[in-house]
Amino acid sequence: MTTTVVQTTQVYQVFIKASAEQIWDAITRPEWTARYFHGAHITVTPDHYDSRSADGDVWGDSAVEVFDPPRKLVHGWRSLYDPEMASEDESRVTWEIDEDENGVCLLTVTHDRLEGAPKTAAGVSGAGWTGVISNLKTLLETGEPMH
């Protein structure tokens, strides 16, 4: 196993055959997020990001920095679903949606300010964001999540 250095910025990108509005809804409304985001019920309002388990446990509770539907969303990130990660510094997640003329969007997710959250950085990297984002694509393009 190769040793990996803690990453302070992670960037993920995917093309999705859906409108920017559909993608925006899928990342800000709980009835959508519950289907591809580890079952998390996420509600994003212009000033607050709230993530809960199906049982109502708080998984995420952060301020929203930028709320510009359906183009850009920036919010804080704390992994409250894990006690060790929950004690780390807050990091930041940026969602950018660029739609082209053919109804295809490029979704870019950047998770940064991870300097004070090494466990969170390791937890969300690799299968974490990659799984969530590929699931989101599959859900929007086929109507069903992959996993």
Next chain:
Amino acid sequence: MRRVTDDDHVFKALADPTRRHLLDRLFEQDGRTLTELESELEMTRFGVMKHLRVLEDAGLVVTRRQGREKHHFLNPVPIRLIHDRWIDKYAERQVSALSELKTRLEGRR
């Protein structure tokens, strides 16, 4: 905006040892500059740039400019999608063939 990535681009990008090496280097330490990546390879700067461009066109590398420097980030999503589309599919058939065999063998008892 980059054109829509298809599987061909990803397979072609992965079908080269130098490009796979570059992805492994970014996996170990993400966000590296061309100069950092170049220092580990016995190849001209232009050669490395060309390989990075192929990886970028396939969506496997995303670049971000920070001041005067361009940083390269590994984007594993296209590999995951290929996994979901190709590997899962064939692995599933093997698993179901095995479970069918198990059912048949156990049915004989």
